[in-house]
Amino acid sequence: MDTVALAAALRLAMGRIVRRLRQAHAVGDVTLSGVSVLARLARTGPDSPGSLAELERVRPQAMASTLAGLEQRGLVSRTPDTADGRRAIVSLTEEGRTMLEQRRSESVSRLAHALDEFTPQERQALYDALPLLDRLADRL
Secondary structure, three states: OOHHHHHHHHHHHHHHHHHHHHHOOOOOOOOHHHHHHHHHHHHHOOEOHHHHHHHHOOOHHHHHHHHHHHHHOOOEEEEEOOOOOOOEEEEEOHHHHHHHHHHHHHHHHHHHHHHOOOOHHHHHHHHHHHHHHHHHHHHO
16 A cells, blocks of 8 residues: 555545534634643643643744633633742633533534444444554654
8 A cells, every 4th residue: 555645545534524623613713723722731631831832732932822812712721830930830711621512512413423324334444443543643
């Protein structure tokens, strides 16, 4: 199998899925990078902006912009780091947690509805591919 052809096909398929899910959300909704930060904070807990930038593989300036937008909407809060008062710690607010759960629900619901049209064998094949896709995401 040609690795480059497989990479191109995966990029196209994943891009189409992400675009379709994105299209379902209202204009002015939280950006994908914002949702990614909210999901990380929900999963791993409060963290510093610098650490979040590193984990999300973005520049600190881009993370600062993302966090400013999330903070303005009340989805995250900043508090001084008790160990180092010059540093801030970012936490998910209850409003942020609620918005993240609603957005996940909408996306999961759309995906589940689309998967209902697949055969049980096709759904199993997709399920079996998930560990490989996670491993691929980790290596990018």
